Amino acid sequence: xxxxxxxxxxxxxxxxxxxxxxxxxxxxxxxxxxxxxxxxxxxxxxxxxxxxxxxxxxxxxxxxxxxxxxxxxxxxxxxxxxxxxxxxxxxxxxxxx
Amino acid sequence: xxxxxxxxxxxxxxxxxxxxxxxxxxxxxxxxxxxxxxxxxxxxxxxxxxxxxxxxxxxxxxxxxxxxxxxxxxxxxxxxxxxxxxxxxxxxxxxxxxxxxxxxxxxxxxxxxxxxxxxxxxxxxxxxxxxxxxxxxxxxxxxxxxxxxxxxxxxxxxxxxxxxxxxxxxxxxxxxxxxxxxxxxxxxxxxxxxxxxxxxxxxxxxxxxxxxxxxxxxxxxxxxxxxxxxxxxxxxxxxxxxxxxxxxxxxxxxxxxxxxxxxxxxxx
Numbered sequence: 001x002x003x004x005x006x007x008x009x010x011x012x013x014x015x016x017x018x019x020x021x022x023x024x025x026x027x028x029x030x031x032x033x034x035x036x037x038x039x040x041x042x043x044x045x046x047x048x049x050x051x052x053x054x055x056x057x058x059x060x061x062x063x064x065x066x067x068x069x070x071x072x073x074x075x076x077x078x079x080x081x082x083x084x085x086x087x088x089x090x091x092x093x094x095x096x097x
Numbered sequence: 098x099x100x101x102x103x104x105x106x107x108x109x110x111x112x113x114x115x116x117x118x119x120x121x122x123x124x125x126x127x128x129x130x131x132x133x134x135x136x137x138x139x140x141x142x143x144x145x146x147x148x149x150x151x152x153x154x155x156x157x158x159x160x161x162x163x164x165x166x167x168x169x170x171x172x173x174x175x176x177x178x179x180x181x182x183x184x185x186x187x188x189x190x191x192x193x194x195x196x197x198x199x200x201x202x203x204x205x206x207x208x209x210x211x212x213x214x215x216x217x218x219x220x221x222x223x224x225x226x227x228x229x230x231x232x233x234x235x236x237x238x239x240x241x242x243x244x245x246x247x248x249x250x251x252x253x254x255x256x257x258x259x260x261x262x263x264x265x266x267x268x269x270x271x272x273x274x275x276x277x278x279x280x281x282x283x284x285x286x287x288x289x290x291x292x293x294x295x296x297x298x299x300x301x302x303x304x305x306x307x308x309x310x311x312x313x314x315x316x317x318x319x320x321x322x323x324x325x326x327x328x329x330x331x332x333x334x335x336x337x338x339x340x341x342x343x344x345x346x347x348x349x350x351x352x353x354x355x356x357x358x359x360x361x362x363x364x365x
Binding site for chain 2 (some may be wrong): 010031032033034053054055056058059060061062063072
């Protein structure tokens with residue numbers, strides 16, 4: 001298991017629960033964007049509250065791709081507004097067949 | 098013929114007020130007409146001919162780029178000879194290198210024409226409108242230029258060109274700037290540079306008086322003949338920024354781009 005996938009997958013099994021995914025996402029967002037962890041709540045808007053723009057979204061998609069081994073399509077990312085949406089997206093991603 | 102030789106001096110030449118104003122309205126208009134005509138001719142005759150000449154994809158692309166370069170050279174020559182503009186491009190020898198990202202500020206509609214005319218083999222990120230313009234669409238497609246958008250597709254295509262060893266031109270401002278106003282730099286260029294550029298080379302474009310700038314119709318030419326001064330700055334090594342997470346690195350590199358242009362851009 002690569003260090004990137006730690007926390008996202010348990011062995012070959014995806015992490016099922018959203019809380020764990022949220023914690024992992026928070027750590028990723030803090031690392032990538034140097035955000036204060038307290039700002040990262042489920043309700044926080046990526047664009048308005050966290051100032052994550054479309055170029056950042058591309059970097060984030062790539063990071064998620066490396067972390068989960070699954071490609072996040074841009075069309076899927078387009079509907080993401082809040083951290084909660086992101087958690088849902090990752091949840092679907094790691095649990096898809 | 099008029100004595101309008103490029104002085105080679107990096108300043109707006111002092112000339113009488115309303116220096117051949119009406120002639121320049123006509124020659125500027127003719128330049129637009131030529132651009133459309135040559136573009137259409139390239140699209141319906143030259144590019145199709147070039148594409149049937151045998152060769153791989155990259156050979157075809159480089160033939161088309163070469164043809165566009167010649168056409169733009171001719172257009173720049175026409176504008177210079179007829180007095181519509183004068184120009185000076187200093188430091189050309191350090192452009193057109195393998196995997197080089199050339200960035201430039203974007204005060205005028207024809208900055209890209211000058212850059213393409215003088216940088217051999219370069220690809221560029223061009224506004225999407227070119228793909229909807231009948232006189233341009235065939236050439237921009239066949240040349241393998243990249244349509245601009247803040248999407249992963251643009252970033253990946255631009256990075257792939259650099260990885261393949263091509264030279265790429267981008268305007269970090271994305272669109273033309275309003276004269277005398279501080280420009281907003283989008284991080285797309287920095288992001289592309291971090292992914293794949295071997296070096297980033299800035300070109301500083303100055304047009305005095307402002308010419309073919311945003312929100313000014315082409316026929317409102319300045320009172321004196323506009324002078325284009327393009328100067329190549331020292332290379333920036335993107336590798337120095339690759340030690341940190343991508344979003345932080347692209348912000349830092351973009352801030353650096355902004356700072357060198359802010360330090361350079363004359364305020365008068």
